[in-house]
Amino acid sequence: MENTNNIRKYSPWRQVMLSIAAVVSVLVLIVAGAMGNMIIPVAVALLPVLAYIIMITVEDLKYSYLLLFVVNFFIPFVGRYWLNAPIGIIMDGMIAYNILVLLCHVMSHSVIYSHIQMEPVIATGIWLFYCILEAFNPRTISAYVWFTHVRNMGLYMFIIIILVQTTFDDFKTVHKLLVVWSLLVLVAVGKALMQKYIGWDSAEKYFLYVMDGQRTHIIHSGIRYFSIFTDASNFGGNMGMAVVVFLIVGAYTKNTILRIFYFITAALALYGLLISGTRSALAVPFAGLAVFVAVCGNPRTAIPVFVIMISSLVFLKYTNIGQGNPVIRRARSVFDQNDESYLVRQRNQARLKELLEPLPFGNSLGMSAGRGKKFGDTSELADIPTDSWFVQLWVETGRVGLTLYMGIMIYLLVRGGMIIFFTIRNNEVKGISAAFLSGVTGLFVMSSNNEVFSQYPNSIIAYTCLGLVFLAPVFDAQVEKMKQKENKDNTLTIQPDEQPGSAGKA
Numbered sequence: 001m002e003n004t005n006n007i008r009k010y011s012p013w014r015q016v017m018l019s020i021a022a023v024v025s026v027l028v029l030i031v032a033g034a035m036g037n038m039i040i041p042v043a044v045a046l047l048p049v050l051a052y053i054i055m056i057t058v059e060d061l062k063y064s065y066l067l068l069f070v071v072n073f074f075i076p077f078v079g080r081y082w083l084n085a086p087i088g089i090i091m092d093g094m095i096a097y098n099i100l101v102l103l104c105h106v107m108s109h110s111v112i113y114s115h116i117q118m119e120p121v122i123a124t125g126i127w128l129f130y131c132i133l134e135a136f137n138p139r140t141i142s143a144y145v146w147f148t149h150v151r152n153m154g155l156y157m158f159i160i161i162i163l164v165q166t167t168f169d170d171f172k173t174v175h176k177l178l179v180v181w182s183l184l185v186l187v188a189v190g191k192a193l194m195q196k197y198i199g200w201d202s203a204e205k206y207f208l209y210v211m212d213g214q215r216t217h218i219i220h221s222g223i224r225y226f227s228i229f230t231d232a233s234n235f236g237g238n239m240g241m242a243v244v245v246f247l248i249v250g251a252y253t254k255n256t257i258l259r260i261f262y263f264i265t266a267a268l269a270l271y272g273l274l275i276s277g278t279r280s281a282l283a284v285p286f287a288g289l290a291v292f293v294a295v296c297g298n299p300r301t302a303i304p305v306f307v308i309m310i311s312s313l314v315f316l317k318y319t320n321i322g323q324g325n326p327v328i329r330r331a332r333s334v335f336d337q338n339d340e341s342y343l344v345r346q347r348n349q350a351r352l353k354e355l356l357e358p359l360p361f362g363n364s365l366g367m368s369a370g371r372g373k374k375f376g377d378t379s380e381l382a383d384i385p386t387d388s389w390f391v392q393l394w395v396e397t398g399r400v401g402l403t404l405y406m407g408i409m410i411y412l413l414v415r416g417g418m419i420i421f422f423t424i425r426n427n428e429v430k431g432i433s434a435a436f437l438s439g440v441t442g443l444f445v446m447s448s449n450n451e452v453f454s455q456y457p458n459s460i461i462a463y464t465c466l467g468l469v470f471l472a473p474v475f476d477a478q479v480e481k482m483k484q485k486e487n488k489d490n491t492l493t494i495q496p497d498e499q500p501g502s503a504g505k506a
Helices: 012-034 039-059 061-073 075-081 088-108 119-136 143-167 171-197 200-211 232-252 256-276 279-296 301-317 328-333 340-356 369-374 390-424 427-446 459-470 472-493
Strands: none
Touching: 039 061, 039 088, 061 075, 061 088, 061 143, 061 171, 061 459, 075 088, 075 200, 088 143, 119 143, 119 390, 119 459, 143 390, 143 459, 171 232, 171 256, 171 427, 171 459, 171 472, 232 256, 232 279, 232 427, 232 459, 256 279, 256 328, 279 301, 279 328, 279 390, 279 427, 301 328, 340 390, 390 427, 390 459, 390 472, 427 459, 427 472, 459 472
């Protein structure tokens, strides 16, 4: 199928440009090494490579979005090794760059508007409009505080949905995204293994011992590894989503090598989840696989998954097998309602309920937990930890905002499930779409106990998956059309047998 998102067709000159960029970079580094000063020359050496990246991302929307996807994944890493890094501005810049590239394609008439599914656009637009109205909340301290937080609260979600709808014009692009994502997961697991078997580097030690990260990461039950992420909860939630997505995608991918690769990715992501020591991250595979069982519509697949889920639940909740293992012991504590951290959260939420009673629209965006204190809010609301994405929404947007957000998200998830169950015919498209929906749902459920749904890189990944779910009917039609064309071509290549007796008549 022709790629309609290309401004210019592929030509050998791109390879020439890459070769020139590589040669120039090497020469600059050699000179820099001889002179003994590496900082400025290395920066200059990267300029040709940067120019080439800009060239290919401007030419093709999908590469522009994949660049955004990769940068988003490493944002927490940048924040750790570059203290006070303007990570919000970096992501704003990447999203603005994608919008600019999209506008270039719009002007060149290379965007297929018929692919855009309006349901998620309208739904996320409604939520963004509510977030904009929060600027007029009497509790808003300043326009700067509101703008700083409206981006991640509502703007990114709306823009990512539109970018996904206009970027992914064929099903092959989805597999390219999956390969890139799986490589990123392997990098994250690899970094966690380095932390476990080699030790902490200087930036990680600063986080643990200067910023007091050890209080939540070096605990009585063991060490919680956090890889390149902001914390272990963020890492665990991301790995949980990867387990669900790549386990299901592997089961539905036709290419044998890719299938094995996806299964390996899922297995390593599961290991990453376990060593993160994040109990609530277990909700991601449990909830995600439950959704998969509901929407896949295939008993041969659903029954084994259901048996695995029930067996795992029974193992953790009703047995003491493996209790000597710190990873299993911590995972099992998620079912303990007498756990101290659980009781503290319950007390905090009871107090928040009292304070929020006269505030139906909340304390305004950015005015929750420690965030509010940074901007001068001295109220008790700005001092009580939210501990979860849902509680943060409740505090900042009120019961009205929380109800609206939950309604929109539940509608999108249920509607996505209905599309997969009732509309999609192709087995591979159905399975991969179900994987995306299941991963997003699992992460969403986990957000009842953590703020992972709103954190980098999880939010952008979740919005991407959600946008792809609503594109499933487009991919399904494309794949079925290609199959019909292949069948027709095969029929035309088969020569009819000679009729009996024709040789004698000749």
